[in-house]
Amino acid sequence: MLKHTDIWRAIDRLAAQHGFSASGLARRAGLDPTTFNKSKRTTSDGKLRWPSTESISKVLDATGASLSEFVTLVGDGTGTNPLQRVPVIGYAQAGSAGYFDDAGFPAGSGWDELLFPSLGDPHAYALEISGDSMEPVYRDGDTIIVSPAAQIRRNDRVVVRTRGGEVMAKQLIRETATKIELLSINHAHPDRSIPLSDVAWMARIIWASQ
Structure with a gap:
């Protein structure tokens, strides 16, 4: 980790x-x-x-x-430096059918990859940001690393995919037994309240390379 x-x-x-x-x-x-x-x-x-x-x-x-x-340069100084190959997925691809399995893990192979220190989650992946919906925190062309295995807490930044194929990066404000409430990172875009029955998966953003 x-x-x-x-x-x-x-x-x-x-x-x-x-x-x-x-x-x-x-x-x-x-x-x-x-x-x-x-x-x-x-x-x-x-x-x-x-x-x-x-x-x-x-x-x-x-x-x-x-x-x-x-x-x-990231390592424990003992000469070992475990690295992990992280698949890189385009933000638009993330909303397309067939790119993820039901658990929110990237499906298939042939992705571009980047090397990253071991994240403790073999299913971690990167998303390339497109558009301005997440400015100023994440800009067009930035890459965020997402971990489906990471525990999600209130106020974490997350990527959510709906069962209809919509993908969004927001801040989790609250999760109840029936819905999740999300704050838009770019305040020019609306906040969202999504029924849990409409959520395909939600994963925490753990790193951003800019």
């Missing part, structure tokens, strides 16, 4: 590869120099914090490193 410390370690290694401290790398990427400080890696109450996908995107741009190269 991917851990907070894995990603922070990869940032530290990327900085060292290019002759920077973590704060120097942040400055080079146009970020606040304290962005990657040790104190920023936990919340005030001691909970672990993820680096933002925007900050990772900026340091990759600043160093010229690709996402795949960044992934190779």
Whole structure:
């Protein structure tokens, strides 16, 4: 399972590869120099914090490193670095018949793939975003990684597919015995309330590469 410390370690290694401290790398990427400080890696109450996908995107741009190269820096320092092949599916394809089984797992083979640190879910997959319905959080061309096995909690960002083939990425506000209530990421689009009987599957968004 991917851990907070894995990603922070990869940032530290990327900085060292290019002759920077973590704060120097942040400055080079146009970020606040304290962005990657040790104190920023936990919340005030001691909970672990993820680096933002925007900050990772900026340091990759600043160093010229690709996402795949960044992934190779994620590991436990013991020489092992388990990677997982994650199928990449177009957002439009996700709503088409035959691309997913009844459990919400990608069906068939021949997908494009990306390498990612082991996610603890062999059925995890990536969706390529198209359109503006999820701006400003996710933009056209971004890729989100979805885990059907991940536990879903209130306020998680999720991908939902209806039995009619509609696919949407929203924030889960509430789930009752009869329906799910979803908040639109782009507030120009309406929030949704969907009967559970109309939901084919729902899976949590666990990562975004931008």
